[in-house]
Amino acid sequence: MYQSLLIVVAILVKLQHCSWTDELMSTGVANEKAIDSLKALAEPIRLEIIEALSNGEKCVCDLMQETGLAQSKISFHLKVLKEAGVITDRQSGRWVYYQLDTRTLKSLQNWIKRLRKGCLNEASSCE
Amino acid sequence: MYQSLLIVVAILVKLQHCSWTDELMSTGVANEKAIDSLKALAEPIRLEIIEALSNGEKCVCDLMQETGLAQSKISFHLKVLKEAGVITDRQSGRWVYYQLDTRTLKSLQNWIKRLRKGCLNEASSCE
DNA sequence: AGAATACATCAAGAATGATTGATGTATCAA
DNA sequence: TTGATACATCAATCATTCTTGATGTATTCT
Numbered sequence: 046m047y048q049s050l051l052i053v054v055a056i057l058v059k060l061q062h063c064s065w066t067d068e069l070m071s072t073g074v075a076n077e078k079a080i081d082s083l084k085a086l087a088e089p090i091r092l093e094i095i096e097a098l099s100n101g102e103k104c105v106c107d108l109m110q111e112t113g114l115a116q117s118k119i120s121f122h123l124k125v126l127k128e129a130g131v132i133t134d135r136q137s138g139r140w141v142y143y144q145l146d147t148r149t150l151k152s153l154q155n156w157i158k159r160l161r162k163g164c165l166n167e168a169s170s171c172e
Numbered sequence: 173m174y175q176s177l178l179i180v181v182a183i184l185v186k187l188q189h190c191s192w193t194d195e196l197m198s199t200g201v202a203n204e205k206a207i208d209s210l211k212a213l214a215e216p217i218r219l220e221i222i223e224a225l226s227n228g229e230k231c232v233c234d235l236m237q238e239t240g241l242a243q244s245k246i247s248f249h250l251k252v253l254k255e256a257g258v259i260t261d262r263q264s265g266r267w268v269y270y271q272l273d274t275r276t277l278k279s280l281q282n283w284i285k286r287l288r289k290g291c292l293n294e295a296s297s298c299e
Numbered sequence: 300a301g302a303a304t305a306c307a308t309c310a311a312g313a314a315t316g317a318t319t320g321a322t323g324t325a326t327c328a329a
Numbered sequence: 330t331t332g333a334t335a336c337a338t339c340a341a342t343c344a345t346t347c348t349t350g351a352t353g354t355a356t357t358c359t
Contacts, residue, residue, distance in 0.1 A: 101293025166228025
């Protein structure tokens with residue numbers, strides 16, 4: 046009882062520290078992370094934001110200017126992206142700067158790499 | 173008039189043949205493709221299917237057995253994945269075999285690679 | 300302190316996507 | 330030709346996600 050609680054705590058600590066690490070990539074937990082990231086990316090406005098951030102760190106006002114979108118809309122999508130671990134934020138005065146999280150991108154890349162590895166094996170025929 | 177029609181046809185042919193080619197990666201057209209692929213990946217059942225297919229080609233009955241999901245559900249998601257260009261299918265007798273499309277995966281990988289390239293540039297301060 | 304700027308959050312409605320069970324189609328075997 | 334298998338499609342319900350305009354909060358300027 047006490048021991049299993051310890052294990053749970055250990056897992057939580059681990060997840061907190063290395064969200065999206067590659068050693069977790071083939072577990073269910075990692076898949077949830079993958080889904081969060083993919084879902085976050087899979088939306089036109091968010092993809093536009095991502096593309097904008099691919100040139101470097103930006104604040105919300107920059108993004109508003111670049112995209113011409115309403116502020117509340119951008120904030121909403123930034124929140125989705127942040128909670129998915131796709132971007133990070135940093136406050137400086139009254140500005141908040143957003144940046145792509147390269148760790149998440151790297152993990153996504155590795156995940157896709159793994160998918161490509163064995164996917165061309167032929168099916169054992171069903172007949 | 174006739175010439176611009178030719179160009180449109182050429183583009184259509186191109187899109188058909190090399191959906192998701194990397195030279196298109198930074199255009200709006202490519203982004204729509206990216207969104208389709210990402211959206212397709214960003215769903216628990218579809219991700220489960222993708223993971224199953226990462227070991228190689230499978231027919232629907234294989235997938236049903238592996239996942240324990242209803243047939244119509246799997247067919248629905250396979251269709252989404254196929255229309256997004258994430259998987260390809262091949263019929264053999266009364267079985268239909270599905271496989272990951274490595275070209276799409278490769279393009280996704282390259283896209284992420286590009287995102288990672290310049291995203292760490294600091295913001296020009298807003299003050 | 301008061302006003303302005305930069306951003307976050309909220310609730311209600313609109314839009315999109317998924318599930319379900321039934322039905323349809325093509326292929327094969329007896 | 331009849332029945333069985335493998336899969337696709339459909340329509341209705343259900344669930345999730347986005348948008349919009351308004352309001353809230355923190356920070357800076359005067």
